[in-house]
Amino acid sequence: MANINYDYIDRFLLGMIPEQSGILKEMEEYAKENNVPIITPDIARLLTVLIKSANVRTILEIGTAIGYSAVHVCLCAGEGCAITTIERNEESAGIASDFIKKAGMEDRIKIVTGDAEVILNDIPGSFDMIFVDAAKGQYMDFMKKSIDKLRIGGLFVCDNVLFRGMVADRSLLIRRKITIVKRLKKFLSFISSCESLATAIIPMGDGISISCKLKEVEFNE
Numbered sequence: 001m002a003n004i005n006y007d008y009i010d011r012f013l014l015g016m017i018p019e020q021s022g023i024l025k026e027m028e029e030y031a032k033e034n035n036v037p038i039i040t041p042d043i044a045r046l047l048t049v050l051i052k053s054a055n056v057r058t059i060l061e062i063g064t065a066i067g068y069s070a071v072h073v074c075l076c077a078g079e080g081c082a083i084t085t086i087e088r089n090e091e092s093a094g095i096a097s098d099f100i101k102k103a104g105m106e107d108r109i110k111i112v113t114g115d116a117e118v119i120l121n122d123i124p125g126s127f128d129m130i131f132v133d134a135a136k137g138q139y140m141d142f143m144k145k146s147i148d149k150l151r152i153g154g155l156f157v158c159d160n161v162l163f164r165g166m167v168a169d170r171s172l173l174i175r176r177k178i179t180i181v182k183r184l185k186k187f188l189s190f191i192s193s194c195e196s197l198a199t200a201i202i203p204m205g206d207g208i209s210i211s212c213k214l215k216e217v218e219f220n221e
């Protein structure tokens, strides 16, 4: 498991969540067979609660992979929603496109292929939620380049922010991950102290941060 919680707690909580069916089940099986990391069932549940309770209709996602989370959030947001999802790996984007077509969601989910750091500036629109699930060392840059696209009151949500516990405990740190961990810590410190955001960091899955945008965010660097 992710080194975040006690295994018995994770097992218990994950055991409470009913299995998926249909297209999501098929995608989960594909992800497992092909070692594609996708959001865990508890994170999927949390996204459902956030989307339903805040009436989220427009979502910008960074990190599509095979489109599992995109299809999941599209199901949660329902008819008339609009999801833009960015993926830099063309092969993954192609697989996501096939699954999204199979799910009949191609009118609601738009995949943009490219490095989010490069193309974020060109993404049009205003969003109710931005969900970041991509290169962890780039979270701060992703935020700088997308936060103006989040409406006031919208949610900036980032997965894997505790990175197998490494950001919280040096004894867990793997040497080759030092730079990513330093960057993640800087990001977490920023969102925790920024007065324009109300942030909670939750030790669920691999750690997830939820920031509500209270007013326009300024970066002093």
Ligand SMILES: C[S@@+](CC[C@H](N)C(=O)[O-])C[C@H]1O[C@@H](n2cnc3c(N)ncnc32)[C@H](O)[C@@H]1O
Residues within 6 Å of the ligand: 037, 038, 039, 062, 063, 064, 065, 066, 067, 068, 069, 070, 086, 087, 088, 089, 092, 114, 115, 116, 117, 133, 134, 135, 138
């Ligand atoms: C953990 S997977 C995303 C899983 C997906 N959100 C899900 O739950 O179904 C991370 C994905 O982000 C992509 N990625 C990483 N850095 C990126 C970047 N800078 N721009 C666009 N995509 C990126 C990777 O290629 C990978 O497919």
